[in-house]
Amino acid sequence: MMPGGFMGGAKDRLLPVSVPFRFFGAAAFFHVLAWLTLLWGADDLPRFIGGPGPVLAALHLMTLGVLAMAAIGASYQLLPVATRQPLARVWMARLSFWLFAPGLLILALGMSGEADSALWPGAILACAGLLLFALLTGDNLRRAGSLPIVAAHGGAALVALLGTIAAGLLLIGDFSHGYLADHASVAVLHMGVAAFGFMGLLVFGYSLILVPMYLLSRSVPTRPGWLQLGLGVAAILLFAAGRLMALPLLDVFALLIGLAAAATYLVLMRAAWKSAMRRRQGLSFVLLRAGWAGMVLGLLAGLVLAAGIDIPNGPALFGWIVLVGWLLTFVTGILQRIMPFLASMHATGRGGKPVRVSDLTAELPLRIHAVGHGLAFVLVALGIVLDLNVLVQLGAVAGLAGALAFAAFAGVVIVQVYRLGPPS
Ligand code: HEM
Structure with a gap:
């Protein structure tokens, strides 16, 4: 059994407030930029099957800029608290941000097709930031004796991150040199390893500590946790083998095993919910649940496609459900809990009194975000299935409105944490 209340004595292991919050603030910024870029590329989205252009830029602003950015901020702050091991070097965490965030902006410019010469400088900077994150987090997880299951999920996710980076760099080189025999297959491999391996395994692992913590559940059983990891890793390895050996049939088996991993994960989340001391969870839990529905729907859509059944614009639809329906929904749901929660730990309030989490959040912008995100x-x-660009455009406008509201929420939290707590 894993302890749900792992935060005991956590205040001692808090990083300077500016470290995690610069990542969360940047995630809110890239979220807005991603929807704006998607609006720009809306006409290309339904038939998108890869290649440079605004859609590729928007995809990476969303995946690297929001999903990875939030995961990095959360890892830097929450892992030292959960593992009771301090981060080796705080300046390295800061440096990783200053490589990753500007690198991503430059990379996105290159990917948009507007400035090809920006591709390599952007990729090198962004990947250097990601590698520094992998190094710091890998070191922390190696020392995480008390949470072996979370450490194992994190370790597997970091290996997948290395694979994602390697494939991403190979794809960029191939744009100008054309050395890959099957560019499209490597792109699919890159997407699968990034979304399911890197982000998916991080979500699986961190959920084991974050979800029980927010629900105030007593425990989550450990054995199914190992099973979800084993199944998840097996699915990704099988999928990668299928791509590398040009055996697309293996995708079907990989997706079936992936569905079994997802089912195990949902059983665990249900166990946390059943032993919860706090059942009224508000909007963030609505988003988490919607994200879980997106996870299952995405895997089912992938299975239908892998079985050779035609869905109009199937590849774009599959990517949309996995990246936005599952991962973006889940990550924005978790972020709206993590940010006020960490802020309350930092903020001391006037007279040294503790500050309530509810004083550090902003309900209205979060409601607008949830509606905008769902509509989008x-x-x-x-729009993808019906091949109707106007629906994609309307959706991108709704997503943009939601992202602006989310940025307002993030702004409120950041201003409050600096107002109430000693800035560091
Ligand atoms: C969380 C990390 C990442 C995610 C979720 C992600 C996701 C994706 C997705 C969904 C695609 C479209 C796949 C397709 O064409 O079928 C893609 C393509 C691509 N990605 Fe990434 N990516 C990530 C990181 C990176 C990084 C770090 C780089 C650069 C080093 C990169 C470079 C590329 C390139 C060049 C393509 C274009 C492939 C093509 O020609 O279609 N990606 N990525």
């Missing part, structure tokens, strides 16, 4: 997901998905 449905409208764009319909």
Whole structure:
């Protein structure tokens, strides 16, 4: 059994407030930029099957800029608290940000097709930031004796991150040199390893500590946790083998095993919910649940496609459900809990009194975000299937409105944490 209340004595292991919050603030910024870029590339989205252009830029602003950025901020702050091991070097965490965030902006410019010469400088900077994150987090996880299951998920996710980076760099080189025999297959491999291996395994692992913590559940059983990891890793390895050996049939088996991993994960989340001392979870849990539905729907859509059944604009729809329906929904749901929660740990309030989490959040912008995000997901998905650009455009506008509201929420939290706590 894993302890749900792992935060005991956590204040001692808090990083300077500026470290995690620069990542969360940047995630909110890239979120807005991603929807804006998607609006720009809306006409290309339904038939998108890869290649440079605004859609590729928007995809990476969303995946690297929001999903990875939030995961990095959360890892830097929450892992030292959960593992009771301090981060080796705080300046390295800061440096990773200053490589990754500007690198990503330059990379996105290169990917948009507007400035090819920006591709390599952007990729090198962004990947250097990611590698520094992998080094710091790998070191922390290696010392995480008390949470072997979370450490194992994190370790596997970091290996997948290395694979993602390697494939991403290979693809960029191939744009100008054309050395890959099957560029499209490597792109699919890159997407699968990034979304399911890197982000998916991080979500699986961190959920084991974050979800029980927010629900105030007593425990989550450990054995199914190992099973979800084993199944998840097996699915990704099988999928990678299928790509590398040009055996697309293996995708079907990989997706079936992936569905079994997802089912095990949902059983664990249900166990946390059943032993919860706090059942009223508000909007963030609505988003987490919607994200879980997106995870299952995405895997099912992948299975239908892998079985050779035709869905109109199937590849774009599959990517949309996995990246936005599952991962972006889940990550924005978790972020809206993590940010006020960490802020309350930092903020001391006047007279040294503790500050309530509810004083550090902003409900209205979060409601606007949830509505905008939900609408955007449905409208764009319909636009992809019906091949109707106008629906994609409307969806991107709704997503943009939601992202602006989310940025307002993030702004409120950041201003409050600096107002109430000693800035560092
Ligand atoms: C969380 C990390 C990442 C995610 C989730 C991700 C996701 C994706 C997705 C969904 C695609 C479209 C796949 C397709 O064409 O079928 C893609 C393509 C691509 N990615 Fe990434 N990516 C990530 C990181 C990176 C990084 C770090 C780089 C650069 C080093 C990179 C470079 C590329 C390139 C060059 C393509 C274009 C492939 C093509 O020609 O279609 N990606 N990525």
